[in-house]
Structures are given as C-alpha cells and as structure tokens.
Amino acid sequence: MALPIDTGLEFYRQVLALRGYRQEILSADIANASTPGFKAVDLDFAAALNGATRQPNSNSTVGSRRVLLVDDDRQMTIDGNGAAPAAAANFVKYQAGTEVTLDGNSVDLDHEKTTAAENAVQYEAAATFTTQTIRMLMTAITGSGSQQSSGG
Amino acid sequence: MSLLGTLTIAGSGMSAQSERLSATASNLANANTSVGPGGQPYRAREVVFQALSLDGDDSDAAAVGAKGVKVAAVVESNAPMKSVYNPGSSFADAKGYVQMPNVNPVDEMVNMISAQQDYQANLEAFNVAKTLALRTLTI
Numbered sequence: 001m002a003l004p005i006d007t008g009l010e011f012y013r014q015v016l017a018l019r020g021y022r023q024e025i026l027s028a029d030i031a032n033a034s035t036p037g038f039k040a041v042d043l044d045f046a047a048a049l050n051g052a053t054r055q056p057n058s059n060s061t062v063g064s065r066r067v068l069l070v071d072d073d074r075q076m077t078i079d080g081n082g083a084a085p086a087a088a089a090n091f092v093k094y095q096a097g098t099e100v101t102l103d104g105n106s107v108d109l110d111h112e113k114t115t116a117a118e119n120a121v122q123y124e125a126a127a128t129f130t131t132q133t134i135r136m137l138m139t140a141i142t143g144s145g146s147q148q149s150s151g152g
Numbered sequence: 153m154s155l156l157g158t159l160t161i162a163g164s165g166m167s168a169q170s171e172r173l174s175a176t177a178s179n180l181a182n183a184n185t186s187v188g189p190g191g192q193p194y195r196a197r198e199v200v201f202q203a204l205s206l207d208g209d210d211s212d213a214a215a216v217g218a219k220g221v222k223v224a225a226v227v228e229s230n231a232p233m234k235s236v237y238n239p240g241s242s243f244a245d246a247k248g249y250v251q252m253p254n255v256n257p258v259d260e261m262v263n264m265i266s267a268q269q270d271y272q273a274n275l276e277a278f279n280v281a282k283t284l285a286l287r288t289l290t291i
Contacts (some may be wrong), residue, residue: 009212016288020154021218027158027202027277028218031165033270034172094205105270109273120280123287128290 004139012130014052015045017047019123021088026116029107040095040112045119048091155288157218158281164204164220165274171223172199172267176260183255186243194253196229196260229254 022043065118098108175197182194202224231254239248 017154020158023281024154024158024161024218027161027165027281028220029275030273030277031161031168031221032163032201032203032219033164033273034169034266038203038219109269113273113276116280118278120284123284125166125248127284127291128288134291 008133013128029112033107033109040107044091155285161220162274162278168221169267169271176264179255193251196255199223200225
C-alpha cells in the first residue's frame, strides 16, 4: 500500500495547530491574571491530539502511522487560515486546584508562565520535527548525494 | 491563526495593564489635590477589568476559550475622604478641616507593582508567540 506523501506532515500540522492554540489559551490566562471572576483554563493537549488523529477503525492504520480520515464530528480539520481546529475548544478545561483570590480569580501567574514556556519548547520541537520530515522527503526525492533541502 | 491570536491577547493585556498603571500614576500625582474639577477633592480612580472574547461572542458557549482583556470601566473610589486640620487654608470648613483625597498610597504602590508584574508577563507571552511564529516561517 502506498502512503500519501504528506502522511507524516499532516500529523505535525495538527500538533502545531494545537500547540499554537494552547499557547493562545495560556496567554489569555496571563492577560486575565487580574480580571475579577476569571477562571484559569487550559487545553488538554493529549486528549485534543488524540481526538484530532483518532483512527475510526483499525483498517486505516498503516504500519505504526496514523492515517487521518475526516469522518467524525470531533475530527479536526484546519481551515484556510490555519486557525485552531474548532473541535479543539471541546478539550479546553478549567484548571483545578489553583488558589482562588477574593475577587474570584483563579489564575496562578507563575504556573501559567512555566506552562507557556514548556508549551513553547514543545512547539519548537514539533516545528523542528516538521523541518526534518520535509528534509527526509527531499532526500528521498532528490537522492542523498545532492543534499537539496527545503530550507530550515 | 492561533499564534496571531496570541499576539492580540497579549497586546490587550499590555494595554489594560498600562491603563491600570496610568490610573495609579494619576492617583499618586493627585494624592494631595484638595480641589479638583467641580470644587471637590480628587477621588482615587480604579480600573475594572473584564475578560473579552476575541470574536465578540460572550455567550455561555464561549465561556471557555481564549479571551483577551479590556478595561470595562474606570470607577472612583468610595472610600471616605481624609480630613486634615489646617485652619489657615482657604478651603477649610467652619471647624478648620480641609477635605483631602481618599488616595491610599500603600494601595497605589501595591497596585503599581502588581500592574508591573502583569505587564511583564504579557510582554513575555507576546515575545514567545512572536518567536514561535517566526520559527514557523522557517519550517
């Protein structure tokens, strides 16, 4: 069975979109660190990615790779803007266990900052893996001798 | 795009915090202003923040999700005015007391430090989003 050429890239596309979305959520928590009544939220990244890449049946698994088939309501698609998948909002959850101040705000600024920093590193990692995947494909296309790469 | 939305959110946080800082500066500058506009002593200003959905959708469905922040209102403090005994002042009442602003310098300093920290956190979030967006361009 032949794999589509963008099999690996499609996965990283979801990862980057979700990491970017999580960065947006965390940054919203930081922006609202002093807003009365605001409750801190976070994206359950593992569940969201699982939802995005879930294979509907075992037949669609090719090797160890997941093949993305858009046939489910919660399956995520990326629109033309590259915006976060709409279904990702289903995996945004309130953060539990943080201290709630007198004005009803539950944002722990230090926690948000460290989580955002970690998420940024993960985003960079995914971007690096994407670059390497493209290089790998370019090597396969052009042959290892010519060292043509697509930048990065 | 998510990362550009992040820039918008962090930017809204920075402008909200700078407005808070400006209210603090106004309060400190007028801590001894016994006559403001209208002949009344200056009253301390406080900004009220409100979470703001980016697409303007404030329904329950949008309760969770990315939100910016905006200054919903600037309210005047209801704390009682300070009375200072100064019979020589031309603003003194019959008993010799002058009404002074209800600015509490300790509150203002705490507000200032808090605004500074929040501003820095927003700036950091902004810079991280910018770095990530630029990194994405080099994939």
